[in-house]
Amino acid sequence: MIEYIPQLAEAVAVCLPSAAVGLIVWRMEKKMERGFQAQADREKVREENEVLLVQATGAAIALGEATAMALKNGHTNGETEAALEYAREVKHKQKDFLTRQAAKTISGGNWHE
Numbered sequence: 015m016i017e018y019i020p021q022l023a024e025a026v027a028v029c030l031p032s033a034a035v036g037l038i039v040w041r042m043e044k045k046m047e048r049g050f051q052a053q054a055d056r057e058k059v060r061e062e063n064e065v066l067l068v069q070a071t072g073a074a075i076a077l078g079e080a081t082a083m084a085l086k087n088g089h090t091n092g093e094t095e096a097a098l099e100y101a102r103e104v105k106h107k108q109k110d111f112l113t114r115q116a117a118k119t120i121s122g123g124n125w126h127e
Contacts, residue, residue, distance in 0.1 A: 063115075
């Protein structure tokens with residue numbers, strides 16, 4: 015039995031560095047995957063924000079155009095009411111989105127929807 019101890023020690027000495035490197039590489043891969051997922055989540059949120067900004071710009075333009083037409087014609091019409099409703103809808107969507115993001119930031123939550 016004593017004659018096997020040097021062989022066992024040699025086997026452990028050969029395998030231990032490989033196992034340690036394997037464990038380190040595995041941990042690094044997991045950390046990178048989490049980073050990539052977090053980046054993808056942030057990009058999704060950024061994209062949603064961009065869509066809301068474009069919608070808000072469109073709503074502001076539509077409302078301005080409808081207001082100008084109402085002033086020109088001397089009375090409001092269905093276009094003014096529709097533009098105002100659209101502007102309100104977009105405003106509330108944007109406010110809800112920003113509130114959700116602020117709550118996640120304050121609570122330290124993740125970026126997942």
